[in-house]
Amino acid sequence: xxxxxxxxxxxxxxxxxxxxxxxxxxxxxxxxxxxxxxxxxxxxxxxxxxxxxxxxxxxxxxxxxxxxxxxxxxxxxxxxxxxxxxxxxxxxxxxxxxxxxxxxxxxxxxxxxxxxx
Numbered sequence: 117x118x119x120x121x122x123x124x125x126x127x128x129x130x131x132x133x134x135x136x137x138x139x140x141x142x143x144x145x146x147x148x149x150x151x152x153x154x155x156x157x158x159x160x161x162x163x164x165x166x167x168x169x170x171x172x173x174x175x176x177x178x179x180x181x182x183x184x185x186x187x188x189x190x191x192x193x194x195x196x197x198x199x200x201x202x203x204x205x206x207x208x209x210x211x212x213x214x215x216x217x218x219x220x221x222x223x224x225x226x227x228x229x230x231x232x233x
Contacts (some may be wrong), residue, residue, distance in 0.1 A: 119183045126178040135184075143170050143179050 122135040122143045136142040144151055147169045155162045174180065 119185060121181060122184055124182045130182075132180075133208045138233065139181055139183075146170060146179070146181075147171050148173065 119137055120137065120182050121139050123131040123142060125131060134142055136145065140153070140156065143166070144153070147166065149167075149169070151162070151166050165191065168171055181190075
């Protein structure tokens with residue numbers, strides 16, 4: 117499972133239009149003026165101003181920024197990841213020049229050799 121972030125209003129409803137990958141993404145959507153993501157990372161005074169604006173909005177609207185669990189697609193099994201599928205003949209890339217010819221296939225393998233051999 118992975119976590120996503122969103123806003124819960126005073127009635128306990130989740131506001132999906134304010135969802136984001138991180139708490140900071142959601143918070144940047146809530147505040148009234150735009151804040152630069154890079155400056156929020158590097159400047160403590162800029163981050164303090166941002167946090168003040170965020171707390172004002174959250175208190176006024178009676179909202180909370182909350183983490184929501186999401187179901188992730190089930191990972192493929194190890195044997196599926198390791199299985200190698202031989203492409204069909206039509207899927208093989210064609211030789212880019214006349215200097216390369218294909219040998220006949222043996223045991224599903226294709227090797228390339230120069231045309232002068």
